[in-house]
């Protein structure tokens with residue numbers, strides 16, 4: 560034996576206020592749920608909880624889709640699950656790019672052997688429906704439209720209903736990223752006829768990271784069943800995962816579900832149902848108004864035009880001459896407050912202040928306004 564035991568003791572994290580692009584503050588009630596006894600993942604008590612989780616997720620997504628469940632993995636795994644199942648080699652996919660996450664969709668299409676058609680909009684703006692319509696006119700053989708509903712990298716929200724209607728008119732399926740919108744602003748899967756959508760546990764659902772709720776329409780399932788080539792990923796192949804999440808009465812082993820994190824998601828979704836999803840949307844909107852009022856009072860302005868702005872992700876433009884990293888370090892060290900930095904071309908130019916889930920509270924807004932007023936020079 561040459562490696563001796565390291566003298567490291569238990570990790571005690573600091574108590575932060577999380578107002579970045581995710582994770583958001585996790586209520587103690589959810590952490591308590593996760594500390595309950597671990598049971599077997601094929602235990603009937605556990606599978607009953609899985610069924611309840613599916614029912615609760617249908618409420619969150621506003622859908623009757625049977626195939627609605629949490630993928631074991633972060634939002635990025637939910638994203639890959641949608642793309643690897645729906646995109647077959649040679650499929651033409653129109654991808655809307657107006658930020659970091661649209662870029663990841665593009666990357667997914669390429670890796671699945673799809674033929675991407677990129678529709679680009681400026682970072683900080685919503686997807687332009689007229690450009691999508693034009694892309695379908697030049698590519699009538701496009702099989703899928705992929706777009707990000709709520710671009711967390713910029714704080715812009717796109718008109719999902721309008722985009723999905725264009726896809727439907729041209730006989731294409733839709734894949735929608737609603738990682739940051741689910742639970743924060745309306746996500747109406749059935750009303751909008753979205754075919755595949757993925758989200759994340761750690762944004763407006765206020766659970767810990769690591770689970771990705773997904774939902775698939777019957778049309779999407781038909782496309783997966785009609786594939787000529789097998790899904791390249793064994794782990795994410797819906798045909799196999801289905802036996803685990805939907806094997807009525809006789810579930811078969813696929814992978815060991817993350818038992819305790821799923822208790823947490825179940826609790827988060829119970830809390831959403833108790834609050835009422837319309838009330839959750841209204842709370843995010845109201846907290847955004849309060850934060851905006853305070854920030855504008857300090858002379859700060861927003862990156863995204865008002866009508867395209869996400870209430871749960873506020874991109875504010877940094878005044879000239881501000882040391883971005885030093886200010887955020889002060890927020891963290893003096894106020895235990897985490898906010899997000901700008902990404903890509905927006906690095907050093909904006910701050911991203913999240914009001915997601917439990918973080919969309921009066922207390923957090925007050926903490927943030929006080930802290931920002933202290934670190935920014937008058």
Ligand SMILES: *Cc1c(COP(=O)(O)O)cnc(C)c1O
Nearest residue numbers: 633634635660709711738739759
């Ligand atoms: C956070 C986020 C993701 C990725 O989720 P992870 O859990 O970090 O993998 C994808 N899309 C959007 C819009 C996000 O905000």
